[in-house]
Amino acid sequence: MPDLCYLFISKLFKKVSNVRANYIEKRSFTRIDTDCSIGFCELNTIREGGQFHGRCQNLSAGGILFNTDQELSAGKLLRLEITPQQALLAPFRAIVKVVRSRKLGNAEHYQVAGTFEEILR
Numbered sequence: 001m002p003d004l005c006y007l008f009i010s011k012l013f014k015k016v017s018n019v020r021a022n023y024i025e026k027r028s029f030t031r032i033d034t035d036c037s038i039g040f041c042e043l044n045t046i047r048e049g050g051q052f053h054g055r056c057q058n059l060s061a062g063g064i065l066f067n068t069d070q071e072l073s074a075g076k077l078l079r080l081e082i083t084p085q086q087a088l089l090a091p092f093r094a095i096v097k098v099v100r101s102r103k104l105g106n107a108e109h110y111q112v113a114g115t116f117e118e119i120l121r
Helices: 002-024
Strands: 032-042 052-059 063-068 077-082 092-103 110-120
Touching: 032 063, 063 092, 077 110
Parallel strands: none
Antiparallel strands: 032 052, 032 077, 052 063, 063 110, 077 092, 092 110
16 A cells, blocks of 8 residues: 555656646747847936946847846836847837846846837837
8 A cells, every 4th residue: 555655646746846847947938048238218208318228138029138227116118229239130129018126236236027018110
């Protein structure tokens, strides 16, 4: 009987482990690591000096992860532009909704995750 219990528990554990492993990999889009400069401003705000800058860490078809010295709250809408280093490509412009922002270390730097709400032409 103990062997039967062991077999049941090991199969159950294996199924749970597979579910957890699959859950981690269930992103809608693959992320691509990149290092390029970005410019952005808050949507629907008119402010002098309202253009900010940051560095893109990674991109996917659904969103972006970038670093900036601006503190941004979740839910904020940004107009974002990525200018490629190669002049052969046109700049990428989009409306991004901030999903989360976290402070990096003691410095005034933030890591911001956002989803693409609209791709601009």
